[in-house]
Amino acid sequence: xxxxxxxxxxxxxxxxxxxxxxxxxxxxxxxxxxxxxxxxxxxxxxxxxxxxxxxxxxxxxxxxxxxxxxxxxxxxxxxxxxxxxxxxxxxxxxxxxxxxxxxxxxxxxxxxxxxxxxxxxxxxxxxxxxxxxxxxxxxxxxxxxxxxxxxxxxxxxxxxxxxxxxxxxxxxxxxxxxxxxxxxxxxxxxxxxxxxxxxxxxxxxxxxxxxxxxxxxxxxxxxxxxxxxxxxxxxxxxxxxxxxxxxxxxxxxxxxxxxxxxxxxxxxxxxxxxxxxxxxxxxxxxxxxxxxxxxxxxxxxxxxxxxxxxxxxxxxxxxxxxxxxxxxxxxxxxxxxxxxxxxxxxxxxxxxxxxxxxxxxxxxxxxxxxxxxxxxxxxxxxxxxxx
Ligand SMILES: Cc1cc2nc3c(=O)[nH]c(=O)nc-3n(C[C@H](O)[C@H](O)[C@H](O)COP(=O)(O)OP(=O)(O)OC[C@H]3O[C@@H](n4cnc5c(N)ncnc54)[C@H](O)[C@@H]3O)c2cc1C
Numbered sequence: 001x002x003x004x005x006x007x008x009x010x011x012x013x014x015x016x017x018x019x020x021x022x023x024x025x026x027x028x029x030x031x032x033x034x035x036x037x038x039x040x041x042x043x044x045x046x047x048x049x050x051x052x053x054x055x056x057x058x059x060x061x062x063x064x065x066x067x068x069x070x071x072x073x074x075x076x077x078x079x080x081x082x083x084x085x086x087x088x089x090x091x092x093x094x095x096x097x098x099x100x101x102x103x104x105x106x107x108x109x110x111x112x113x114x115x116x117x118x119x120x121x122x123x124x125x126x127x128x129x130x131x132x133x134x135x136x137x138x139x140x141x142x143x144x145x146x147x148x149x150x151x152x153x154x155x156x157x158x159x160x161x162x163x164x165x166x167x168x169x170x171x172x173x174x175x176x177x178x179x180x181x182x183x184x185x186x187x188x189x190x191x192x193x194x195x196x197x198x199x200x201x202x203x204x205x206x207x208x209x210x211x212x213x214x215x216x217x218x219x220x221x222x223x224x225x226x227x228x229x230x231x232x233x234x235x236x237x238x239x240x241x242x243x244x245x246x247x248x249x250x251x252x253x254x255x256x257x258x259x260x261x262x263x264x265x266x267x268x269x270x271x272x273x274x275x276x277x278x279x280x281x282x283x284x285x286x287x288x289x290x291x292x293x294x295x296x297x298x299x300x301x302x303x304x305x306x307x308x309x310x311x312x313x314x315x316x317x318x319x320x321x322x323x324x325x326x327x328x329x330x331x332x333x334x335x336x337x338x339x340x341x342x343x344x345x346x347x348x349x350x351x352x353x354x355x356x357x358x359x360x361x362x363x364x365x366x367x368x369x370x371x372x373x374x375x376x377x378x379x380x381x382x383x384x385x386x387x
Contacts, residue, residue: 001123001129001130001131001132002033002129002131002132003031003131003132003133004031004032004033004109004131004132004133004134005030005031005032005133005134005135006022006030006031006032006033006133006134006135006136006137006291007032007033007035007122007124007131007132007133007135007136007137008032008033008034008035008136008137008139009035009115009118009124009136009137009138009139009140010035010036010115010138010139010140010141010262010263010265011034011035011036011040011095011099011110012036012040012139012263013047013094013139013263013276013277013280014137014139014262014263014264014265014266014268014276014280014284015034015036015137015139015262015263016040016094016095016098016099017056017280017281017284018137018262018284018287018288019032019034019098019102019108020056020057020098020101021056021284021285021288022288022291023101023102023105023108024288026292027107027288027291027292028107029107030107030291031107031109032105032107032108032109033108033109033110033111033131033133034102034108034109034110034111035110035111035112035113035115035124035126035131036110036112037112037113037114037115038112039112040091040095040099041092041095041096042091042092042095043090043091043092043238043240044091044092044240045091045240045242046088046089046090046091046160046194046202046240047088047089047090047091047094047277048086048087048088048089048175048194048277049086049087049275049277049278050081050084050085050086050087050343051084051085051087051278052083052084052085055278055281056281056285057089057094057097057281059097060089060090060093060094060097061087061088061089062088062089062090062093063087063088063194063196064085064086064087064088065081065085065086065087065173065174065175065194065195066080066081066082066085066173066174067079067080067081067171067173067174067175068081068086068174068175068176068177068339069174069175069176069177069179070177070178070179070330070331070334070335070339071176071178071179071180071181071331072180072181072327072331073180073181073327075331075335076181077334077335078174079338079339079340081339081340081343084339084340084343086175086177088194089277111126111128113126113127113128113129114126114127115138115140118136118138118140118259119259120255120256120257120258120259121256121258122134122135122136122258122259124136133258134258135258135259135260135291135297136258136259136260137260137261137262137287137297138255138259138260138261138262138265139261139262139263139264139265139266140265141263141264141265143155143243143244143245143264149247149249150247150248150249151320152247152248152313152316152317152320153210153245153246153247153248153249153316153320154208154209154210154245154246154247154316154319154320155207155208155209155210155211155212155243155244155245155246156206156207156208156242156243156244156245156246156274157206157207157212157213157241157242157243157244158192158204158205158206158207158218158240158241158242159204159205159215159218159219159222159239159240159241160192160202160203160204160205160222160239160240160241161202161203161204161222161236161238161239161240162196162200162201162202162236162237162238162239162240163200163201163203163226163231163234163235163236163237164199164200164234164235164237165199165200165231165233165234166199166233166234167199167233168198168199169198169199169229169230169231170193170195170197170198170199170200170201171195171198172195172196172197172198174195175192175193175194175195176191176192176193177192177339178190178191178192178330178331178334179191179192179193180325180326180327180330180331181228182205182221182224182225182228184325184326184327186322186325187207187208187209187322187325187326188207188208188209188319188325188326188327188329188330189205189206189207189208189221189326190206190326190327190330191203191204191205191206191225191229192204192206200237202238202240203222203225203226203229203231204240205218205221205222205225208246208319208326209319210320212243215241218241244264244269244274245264245269245274246269246271246272246273246274246316247271247316248271248309248312248313248316248317248374248377249267250267251265251266251267252266252267253266253267253297253298253301253303254296254297254298260287260297260298262280262283262284262287263276263280264276266283267303267304268280268283270304270312270346271309271312271313271315271316272311272312272315272316272346273346275346282302283301283302283303286300286301286302287301304348305348307352307355308348310371310374310375311355311371313370313374313377314367314370314371314374315329317370317373317374318362318363318366318367318370321366321370323363323366324363324366328363329362329363332361332362333358333361333362336361337357337358337361341354341357341358342358345358359371
C-alpha cells in the first residue's frame with residue numbers, strides 16, 4: 001500500500017487550492033497524493049466573486065467589472081461597486097495553472113482514479129488500489145448525496161450560454177447580478193449576465209428550488225430570456241451547467257483524527273449564495289498554516305459564525321416555504337440596503353446593528369418566525385459524510 005503524508009481526494013477548487021498552498025517550499029519534505037476521477041482541463045465553471053483587495057489567484061482574473069445591476073419587474077438599479085470589484089476566473093485557467101505547477105513538484109503524485117471509499121484511519125480506496133495518508137483532505141462531494149438534504153435545502157441550478165452577437169448589445173463594464181424580471185413560477189428565478197465585451201457574454205438562467213429541470217426546459221427558458229433582452233442574432237460558443245446545494249446541513253470539517261472534509265463537502269459554500277471560491281482560499285490558508293505549525297488541520301479555521309449560519313438558514317426556510325418569490329425578497333433587500341451593505345453582509349463582515357437594519361427590510365414577520373425556528377432547529381449531524 002502506498003503511503004503519503006497528505007492525500008487530497010478531489011482536485012477541484014478546494015483540492016487544487018490546497019495543493020497550490022502546499023507547493024510552498026516549507027512543505028517540500030511532505031509527500032502529497034492528489035486524486036481526481038477527471039482530467040481537469042475543461043472550462044466547466046466560471047468563478048466570480050466580489051472583493052476589495054486581491055486574492056491568491058489574482059493572476060488568473062480574466063475580467064473585472066466596476067458596476068453591477070439588479071433588476072425586478074418594477075425595479076432596475078445600476079450600482080457603482082467601488083471599493084469592490086466583481087471578478088472572474090475561468091476554471092480552465094485555474095485547473096491548468098495549478099496542475100502545471102504540481103506536475104513540476106517532485107513531492108506530488110497525481111492519479112486519475114475514482115475514489116470508492118475513504119476510511120477514518122486515513123486509507124483511501126480507489127477503483128485501482130488503496131493508499132494511506134497521515135492526513136486525508138476530502139472534497140469528493142456528490143450533490144445527490146441523500147444525507148445532505150435537510151427539509152430546507154435548496155438547489156441552486158442553472159444553465160448558461162456564452163454567446164457572441166453580431167451587434168454590440170452588452171455594457172462590458174456592468175454585470176447583471178440578479179435579473180428577476182422573468183417569470184418567477186412561484187420560485188426564485190433570475191438571469192445572470194457576465195458581459196466579456198460589447199458582443200460576447202455568459203447569460204445564465206438560475207433557479208433556487210428543490211427540483212431540477214430537464215435540459216430542454218433550461219434551453220427554453222434561456223431562449224425566452226434572450227428574446228426578452230432583444231437578442232436574437234447570436235452564436236453559442238460554450239455552455240455551462242451547474243447544481244450547487246444550498247443547505248443548512250451541519251457540515252463538519254473534521255471527520256476523524258486523520259480525515260478532513262474540505263470544499264462544499266466541508267461546508268465552505270455559503271448556504272444562501274452558493275459562493276465558495278474566495279471562502280475556500282481563506283479557510284485553506286489557515287489549514288495549510290496549521291500543517292506547517294504541526295497543529296491539527298482544523299484548529300481555529302475561519303469557518304462561518306453561528307449567527308450568519310442562522311441568517312442563511314432563515315433565508316433558506318423562507319424561500320423553501322414558498323411564501324414569497326425570490327423577486328419579492330431580493331429586490332427589496334438590494335433596493336433598501338444597497339449593494340455595498342449587501343456585499344458586506346454576504347461577506348459576514350456586518351455589525352449586529354447593520355444586520356438588524358437588513359432584517360427590517362425583509363417581510364419581517366415571516367423572517368422573524370423563520371429565524372426563531374432556525375435557532376431552535378437541530379438538523380441531525382452525521383459523523384460520516386460519505387458520498
Ligand atoms: C457551474 C458552477 C459555477 C460556479 N460558479 C461559482 C462562482 O461564480 N463563484 C463561487 O464562489 N462559486 C461558484 N460555484 C460554487 C463552487 O465554488 C464550486 O462548485 C466549486 O467547484 C466547489 O469546490 P469543491 O472543491 O468543493 O468541489 P469541486 O470543485 O467540484 O471539486 C470536487 C472534485 O472532486 C472530484 N470527485 C468527486 N467525486 C470523486 C470521486 N468519487 N473520485 C475521484 N474524484 C472525485 C470531482 O471530479 C471534482 O474535481 C460554482 C459551481 C458550479 C457548479
